[in-house]
Amino acid sequence: MKIGVSACLLGVECNWSAGHNRYPFVSEDLAKYVEYVPLCPEAPVLGVPRETIRLVKEEGRIKVKGHKSERDYTQPLTQISQEYLKRLKEEGVCGFILKAKSPTCGMERVKVYNPQGMPERESEAGIFAKMLRQAMPHLPIEEDGRLYDAWIKENFIMQIFAYESWRLFSLSSPKMGDLVHFYTRYKFLLQAKDERLYREMGRVVANSDQKPLGEILLQFGELFLQAIAKKNKISTTYNVLEHCAGFLKNHLTPTQKEELRSAMQEFREGIVPLVLPVRLLRLYAKQYGIGYLQDQIFFEPYPRDFALRSDLKAYK
Ligand code: SF4
Incomplete structure (x- = not known):
């Protein structure tokens, strides 16, 4: 990049x-x-x-x-x-x-x-x-x-990796199915960034008006680049964590549920950094083979050595 x-x-x-x-x-x-x-x-x-x-x-x-x-x-x-x-x-x-x-x-x-x-x-x-x-x-x-500023840095690093991902994708002569796959993997990250833009992208991808692919890609790209430029918030990120937890609710033991619930709650209250609930969600998604969750870019939007989500100040 x-x-x-x-x-x-x-x-x-x-x-x-x-x-x-x-x-x-x-x-x-x-x-x-x-x-x-x-x-x-x-x-x-x-x-x-x-x-x-x-x-x-x-x-x-x-x-x-x-x-x-x-x-x-x-x-x-x-x-x-x-x-x-x-x-x-x-x-x-x-x-x-x-x-x-x-x-x-x-x-x-x-x-x-x-x-x-x-x-x-x-x-x-x-x-x-x-x-x-x-x-x-x-x-x-x-x-x-x-x-x-940890918050600005985390958002910027996330944005450049997502920007590069879109740039490479749009240069790869994608088909409609590829766009659906791209959107699906970015769903939770986009939802954490901006719920309205995330839903609008969903409507574009659904393409109920049967628009030509070139037009769909242009519309989607514009919305995607707008969404990744938004800064994360604890509230919207917490909503995404809840959403992810929903995929696991029929698999987790009561102890695991309690552990996850308290990690999410403490993230919302600013007591623990995002890395903690994200680690648990990834671990459980892997343990119970929830491929949809495992594929989400939200869990690792940039190389983990940056360790930006270990900083309490990276979310506000
Ligand atoms: S890169 Fe920009 S800020 Fe740095 S010395 Fe050159 S003009 Fe000045």
Whole structure:
């Protein structure tokens, strides 16, 4: 899986002072599972080292200008960003990790100044980040600072793996039966993300109007990418656990039922992390041969070494 990244986060010495902003989660942990497409829009335009730049609101437009020289870099940064966007699409990236607060790469809340150099009340995205969002609206995008939050990190990692899964599926010339199988395996994950979108996808897959497959795939893909961009909630995740438990109710012993019930309840109350009820459900699904449950992506949406569901703060 390919992921775009602000190059300085990988340790490339391309920032304004010829230093880097290496972020170990990106350069080490996630690097084991992805192939990076590192990009730095500023280095080829302004060189390394370079003067610092900032966003300036002038005549109602946001420009990127040199801090000291006041030179306007908007046009060359726009041009290189367009070239990078073309490359990202060609490479088939499944996400992008941006460097926070940068007037080029910052995903949000980048300071904007007036022409006299005073900060405006509004903030913006960096010039490249804004173009990236517009060009690839469903692409999973996060920035380094936000990924310290366990909830944001779990959702982002889940989203990039689901995005990649859809990308590969849609490139595989799928038939209607393949789509039904894809949807079936994702059912509980989608239900935990967004019940309304999950049901809408069910209607699309049922295809009662006998629409052509191409149209169905487009509609389904749009809804799927919207759903996986939603953040998990304890309440909807608990509903899914209940649903899963329903498949086991005629198999479990009273002790197993009690064990599962209390693990689910304690997850709902924020006492234990999601990994505990999920482990029990997987174990029982395997023990009693409930294939439908065993196949659900919900139980392992990304490699388990990430251990993100062991963190109490990953769900709220
Ligand atoms: S934040 Fe973006 S533009 Fe700035 S050094 Fe990092 S990759 Fe380059």
